[in-house]
Amino acid sequence: MHVLILARELDELLELRAVADQIGALEVETLVPKAMTNGEDLASLGLRRAYFLEGFDDISPDGLKKIVIDLVGKVEPSLVLGPSKKVFRELFARVAHNLASPCLTDCTSLEFSGGRLVVERPFLGGGYVERLAVKKLPAFLTIQMTGRRPKIRERNGPEKVELSKPSSEDFSLRRVSVERVERGGADLAKARIVVSVGRGFKRREDLKLAEELAQLLGADLACSRPLASDLGWMPEEKHVGLSGKWISPQLYIAIGISGQVQHMVGVRNSRIIVAVNNDTSAPIHREADYSVPLDLYQFIPALITVLREKGVRAT
Amino acid sequence: MPVLHVFVKQVPDISTLEYDPSTLAPRFEKATPRLGEADLVAFEAAIRIKESWGGEVVVLSAGDGVNELVLREALAMGADRCFYVSDQRLAGADSWVTANVLSRLSRKVGKADLLLCGEASTDSGNHQLGPRLSEALNIPCVTHVVGIELSEGLVRVRRILEDRTETFETGSPLIATASLELASPRLPSLLMIKAASKKPIIKVNLAELGLDEGLLEPLVERLSVRVFKTARRNIVLEGGPLECAEKLVESLVKEGVFKA
Secondary structure, eight states: OEEEEEOSSHHHHHHHHHHHHHTTOSEEEEEEEGGGGSTTTTTTSOOSEEEEETTGGGSOHHHHHHHHHHHHHHHOOSEEEEESOHHHHHHHHHHHHHTTOOEEEEEOEEEEETTEEEEEEEEGGGTEEEEEEEOSSSEEEEEOOOOOOOOOOOOOOOEEEEOOOOOGGGOSOEEEEEEEOOOOSSOGGGOSEEEEEOTTOOSGGGHHHHHHHHHHHTOEEEEOHIIIIISOSSOGGGBBSTTSBOOOOSEEEEESOOOOHHHHTTTTTOSEEEEEOSOTTSGGGGGOSEEEOSOHHHHHHHHHHHHHHHTOEEO | OOEEEEEOOEEEOGGGOOBOTTTOOBOGGGSOEEEOHHHHHHHHHHHHHHHHHOOEEEEEEEESSOOHHHHHHHHHHTOSEEEEEEOGGGTTOOHHHHHHHHHHHHHHHOOOSEEEEESSOSSSOOOOHHHHHHHHHTOOEEEEEEEEEEETTEEEEEEEOSSEEEEEEEOSOEEEEEOTTSOOOOOOOHHHHHHHTTSOEEEOOGGGGOOOGGGSSOSEEEEEEEEOOOOOOOEEOOSSHHHHHHHHHHHHHHTTSEEO
């Protein structure tokens, strides 16, 4: 099996390389931003070739599509893997349609079964899992990032090949502005304890309560979708759920989160889930190990007091 | 005045969906059909554009067993006309087949300035219809849109990605997929529901679209769907805030995630 991996970040490449290992890929090539080919990061990943692009993020969607179609024509992979991020889902669907090929997004597992590539992915918001057989190759799959890591091989650096970019004037769609979101703190996917906030918070300034708890526990702060996208109280990269991050901490403390299935699918791999929500009918209580059916405005200060008094900290 | 095509999908209402306890498979036949969540958002955005610019909103849908009552809901919200394909052959349709059918249906209905759909369907959540329509119709596409502005001959759209916000400009036509934040779908009034009963819903036969066999052959086959079961302990802590806090801390120390 010949696999082409597309990634914008090293963590994504590592995880997709692990997926290629799982399905027994014999030959693996990659397309990454130029910055990732500096240094030795790619040396021990068993990659034959690393194609790279300068200014990866600045290339228009149409330009990137053209580059990938050309590259797939040249490399002739059976499988093209990318992270389940918005840019890649869009790109893969477009390239796949152009090549009359299948595309599956948010895949959680893939295997060969009866000579066919079989994929699992969330269905109906994550409340169900669907199992699908791919009938034609190459297949374009975006993989849900859950922290897999590849085996480390001998250093045998990939051959590095720079790809040229099409002129942006060729396309009618123009990107007229970009605002980058500042990266706040560590990567949620690696967090040991996550304190997560939802619509139960009445005002933005009240999030200080959760911040104080997180600080005390050395935890990372996350949120449900509405707090990032509707209210803009938290950055998009802290949004946990079907369309955001999928995390697997030792402890997930959900405060004022109702627990819709689209949220829960992103936290199901947590070892322990604590739910703080005074709405006893909220679905989060059914998927929690410990339920606290109290007003978060009374419970969180009490929890902070107890942690301080007993000098409790995270292990 | 702009012509807007909005693509909608009939999906099972998740809140009424049950599963078979022995096979863990969903009982689709017992669930109430409705329009997809993000489809309604796309639709609301289209209606608002029509309210400020005039023009026409056309609803397009395809599937197996499409229920006209569900499409009436879109007409009640303010669409002018509706075209749909309902055919058994589409029972196993994947994103490839759906995009082929809907792109051909859109072309048959006529030229559009703005083509809108949800960023993902409520059931499959593939995120593929907009991008695939873009290829099938050779029209530029912006996904995950949270804002649309029209000005003379120009469309400006904004989208939020994981690490950045982007704004694009283009002339028409454009395909935009709606993020849930783009608009809050309205509830149609009784008057609008009544008015909708007179609006045309036109069924188009799949054969009329003249699609080659290869364009109707799915590239992916669904083998099974099963409910996701979680095993959590569901321990409910009782008492006042301090009492609960003490119980929780004690439990988490025992679990080994906290140390005293």
